[in-house]
Amino acid sequence: MVHTLRTQSKTELIDITSDIQQLVKSSGVKDGYCMLYVPHTTAAVTINESADPSVREDILMILNQMVPWKAPYRHLEGNSPAHVKSTLVGASELIAIENSRLVMGTWQGIFFGEFDGPRTRKIHVNCFA
Amino acid sequence: MVHTLRTQSKTELIDITSDIQQLVKSSGVKDGYCMLYVPHTTAAVTINESADPSVREDILMILNQMVPWKAPYRHLEGNSPAHVKSTLVGASELIAIENSRLVMGTWQGIFFGEFDGPRTRKIHVNCFA
Amino acid sequence: MVHTLRTQSKTELIDITSDIQQLVKSSGVKDGYCMLYVPHTTAAVTINESADPSVREDILMILNQMVPWKAPYRHLEGNSPAHVKSTLVGASELIAIENSRLVMGTWQGIFFGEFDGPRTRKIHVNCFA
Numbered sequence: 001m002v003h004t005l006r007t008q009s010k011t012e013l014i015d016i017t018s019d020i021q022q023l024v025k026s027s028g029v030k031d032g033y034c035m036l037y038v039p040h041t042t043a044a045v046t047i048n049e050s051a052d053p054s055v056r057e058d059i060l061m062i063l064n065q066m067v068p069w070k071a072p073y074r075h076l077e078g079n080s081p082a083h084v085k086s087t088l089v090g091a092s093e094l095i096a097i098e099n100s101r102l103v104m105g106t107w108q109g110i111f112f113g114e115f116d117g118p119r120t121r122k123i124h125v126n127c128f129a
Numbered sequence: 130m131v132h133t134l135r136t137q138s139k140t141e142l143i144d145i146t147s148d149i150q151q152l153v154k155s156s157g158v159k160d161g162y163c164m165l166y167v168p169h170t171t172a173a174v175t176i177n178e179s180a181d182p183s184v185r186e187d188i189l190m191i192l193n194q195m196v197p198w199k200a201p202y203r204h205l206e207g208n209s210p211a212h213v214k215s216t217l218v219g220a221s222e223l224i225a226i227e228n229s230r231l232v233m234g235t236w237q238g239i240f241f242g243e244f245d246g247p248r249t250r251k252i253h254v255n256c257f258a
Numbered sequence: 259m260v261h262t263l264r265t266q267s268k269t270e271l272i273d274i275t276s277d278i279q280q281l282v283k284s285s286g287v288k289d290g291y292c293m294l295y296v297p298h299t300t301a302a303v304t305i306n307e308s309a310d311p312s313v314r315e316d317i318l319m320i321l322n323q324m325v326p327w328k329a330p331y332r333h334l335e336g337n338s339p340a341h342v343k344s345t346l347v348g349a350s351e352l353i354a355i356e357n358s359r360l361v362m363g364t365w366q367g368i369f370f371g372e373f374d375g376p377r378t379r380k381i382h383v384n385c386f387a
Binding site for chain 3: 141160162175176177178181183184186187188191192194218219222223224225228232233234235237251
Binding site for chain 1: 291304305306307310312315316317319320321323324338346347348349352355361363364365366380383
């Protein structure tokens, strides 16, 4: 299955937990695993706190400090910082499914990491038993 | 299965290789895969050198340099650096099982990454064939 | 299956996409998953852009800036920066297989991350349905 989303900013962490949970349900897999995979090279997926939206802002702030916007980058498209963040955060997550529900911690949510937006993006959702 | 552990410091990498290996054995899975999943948002799991304990101290030192303790963080709990480290290091690992043993390199160990301790923590251990 | 490679530099991102694709084909798994696992503690695997080789140079440049070569490291082998990068980039990747082909984005390639080369290295390739 593929989940499509529209990002709104240059860099952004978007909570996609309920979208993914819905796809898990529709997959029919009761007990198994859900693999999330971002097919882009300037985006990523991560798991972090969903309760307080300021957490994702803090994560972005530090990522944007760690990976400078200006450096002697050779890639001419100008989005090298996004490629670096993609490798640091990672293109995939694996989450267990029990009783058709993602097994996550109380405070955890799934976030799509946009690092070169705004764009229309996809995330692959593969559930298996 | 769930492995519970008590961390001792603010930031810490704790070798849990033998605990996980024991759980793999007790799972009855002879050949397959072991998924490790941290259900917390201020902790992580990573694989790195287990032979020399100074390696994990060096990793923590650089993580603590890369993610400043003081910055204009908006999250009011004061543990934003821990959230950032959790996303950088990652919430899960997947390791092959052969003959009831984790298939890892000679120098590799599994480390629970505590970034906002000390606390009582959990790591989910799912083995499948 | 094990893929062996010879790295050429101290730090390097080597495109191994076609090697892994060939191993996936020879595994006989038509639809399933491919787990890549690096059994070393000073190397890693990542997915990023394969079209423009300058992207991987930019990623390495920033990684080498983020993790200083000189710091009060305690590990006496002198390769602590490589251990840190290994944990930041990660030891494994999971990719779906459809019709005997890795399911990846148009611009994505698989890269072996050498952080303490040159050396002879291995990457484990496990395909399952």
